[in-house]
Amino acid sequence: MRDAGRTLPRNDPRQYDDLAGEWWRPDGAFAMLHWLAQARAALVPVATRPSAVLVDLGCGGGLLAPHLVGKGYRHVGVDLTGSALREAAGHGVTVVNADATAVPLASGCADVVAVGELLEHVPDWRRVVAESCRLLRPGGFLVLDTLNDTALSRLLAVHIGERLPTVPRGIHDPRLFVDARALVAECARYGVALRLRGVRPQLTGVLGWLTRRVRGVAGPPPRMVPTWSTAVLYQGWGRRDGERMLTDVPEEETVA
Numbered sequence: 066m067r068d069a070g071r072t073l074p075r076n077d078p079r080q081y082d083d084l085a086g087e088w089w090r091p092d093g094a095f096a097m098l099h100w101l102a103q104a105r106a107a108l109v110p111v112a113t114r115p116s117a118v119l120v121d122l123g124c125g126g127g128l129l130a131p132h133l134v135g136k137g138y139r140h141v142g143v144d145l146t147g148s149a150l151r152e153a154a155g156h157g158v159t160v161v162n163a164d165a166t167a168v169p170l171a172s173g174c175a176d177v178v179a180v181g182e183l184l185e186h187v188p189d190w191r192r193v194v195a196e197s198c199r200l201l202r203p204g205g206f207l208v209l210d211t212l213n214d215t216a217l218s219r220l221l222a223v224h225i226g227e228r229l230p231t232v233p234r235g236i237h238d239p240r241l242f243v244d245a246r247a248l249v250a251e252c253a254r255y256g257v258a259l260r261l262r263g264v265r266p267q268l269t270g271v272l273g274w275l276t277r278r279v280r281g282v283a284g285p286p287p288r289m290v291p292t293w294s295t296a297v298l299y300q301g302w303g304r305r306d307g308e309r310m311l312t313d314v315p316e317e318e319t320v321a
């Protein structure tokens with residue numbers, strides 16, 4: 066098990082600096098992010114026009130990059146953590162050092178916005194949703210994954226997950242986990258009808274991975290598979306309505 070290397074509060078972004086060398090180690094502290102990146106990219110449609118842009122909010126080390134090859138996007142990654150962005154840039158991502166709640170990119174610039182394992186790390190996930198939808202062009206595609214705000218999620222992702230070698234200890238603050246129904250409602254306000262499904266790592270794949278990891282043998286990573294419940298880890302995806310613009314949100318609904 067590996068932790069962030071020094072005692073920092075839960076969800077402190079400096080943990081990502083301490084773990085900067087882990088991003089591209091498939092068996093390292095961010096192993097599960099590799100599996101999730103593959104599952105997220107599988108939902109991204111092939112670009113339908115030249116010069117299409119995918120904005121990856123909270124891109125971290127750019128783990129999505131290899132899974133986007135051949136899909137036809139310029140991959141733009143936005144993150145707060147400079148050390149993570151250096152890793153992402155080394156893997157072909159065009160990087161922007163910024164907060165995902167205030168991204169210095171033009172409205173409607175993105176054909177796809179990807180928000181992978183970010184919402185559960187920000188104090189106000191609604192602001193990230195608003196920013197994601199602002200960046201999306203009408204008809205653009207939103208894809209995300211996050212942890213649900215449930216007791217089961219806190220048990221599996223924090224109390225158990227952070228004791229396994231797949232998740233760094235202290236990386237989550239369970240108070241920030243994202244209620245799935247509230248997320249769907251928030252996206253709807255901006256004209257994105259979000260569809261959800263629960264996902265989990267395939268258990269036989271994880272057991273094989275753990276065994277190989279102990280033996281120091283290489284092998285295929287576990288796959289993420291759909292599961293019937295969104296109570297823990299879930300993916301969401303949907304297109305932004307072609308008509309409804311941010312300014313169409315009724316006054317009483319606007320984000321403060």
Ligand SMILES: C[S@@+](CC[C@H](N)C(=O)[O-])C[C@H]1O[C@@H](n2cnc3c(N)ncnc32)[C@H](O)[C@@H]1O
Pocket residue numbers: 078081098099101102122123124125126127128129143144145146149163164165166180181182183186187
């Ligand atoms: C769990 S990692 C996920 C990284 C990447 N999306 C992936 O799945 O591999 C969370 C990332 O979000 C970044 N982050 C946290 N809060 C942020 C914020 N407010 N704005 C931008 N990035 C943020 C962290 O620096 C970190 O790289």
